[in-house]
Amino acid sequence: MHGGLEVSDENGAISDPDIVMALVGNKANLHENREVPVQRTNGMFFIETSAKTVDNINQLFEEIAKRLPRPS
Template sequence: MCIRDRYYRGAAAAIVVYDISSVDTFVRAKKWVQELQTHGNQKAVMALVANKSDLEPKREVEAEVGEQFAQENGMFYMETSAKTAENVNELFYEIAKRLARALPPKPTGMNLNSNVQDRGRSYYCCSA
């Protein structure tokens, strides 16, 4: 097993982030997605996050390009700004919501069976 596999092989979720004002970061993000698809958990919830939405005037990667790439790769897409906190809470809420759907809770405790087993005894009640 490669060292990198230890970091994300068992991950239940992955967030791949790029900077909307840098095409280079989008290209690197695409490589990370391929890496995760090859070596990561195939059932993981994956998000493609376009960060620095506060830099809209300097945008180099259009939202439609990111959305399309995310859709083609089974990911959900969101734009955020770590600087202004725009959509940061929403991102983690969406991941939690998708994880809850994908990984239903495992039952814990005892399994109580409501079936009564007949052991060949009969009980009668009489009234006077």
């Protein structure tokens, strides 16, 4: 992924309010090697995680759960 981030909406899923879109950057512990600037997330929820240090893993799932639609 060099130069930007593209999001495809072939089936209209992105415009569906029941879909939670998240962009997850792994290897947050290697922040000096970041390839996609945070500004290029196209308005999606973005979080950096690290499988090595387990940073932000719980926060990722908590944030997704908060954004899920509630039954009416």
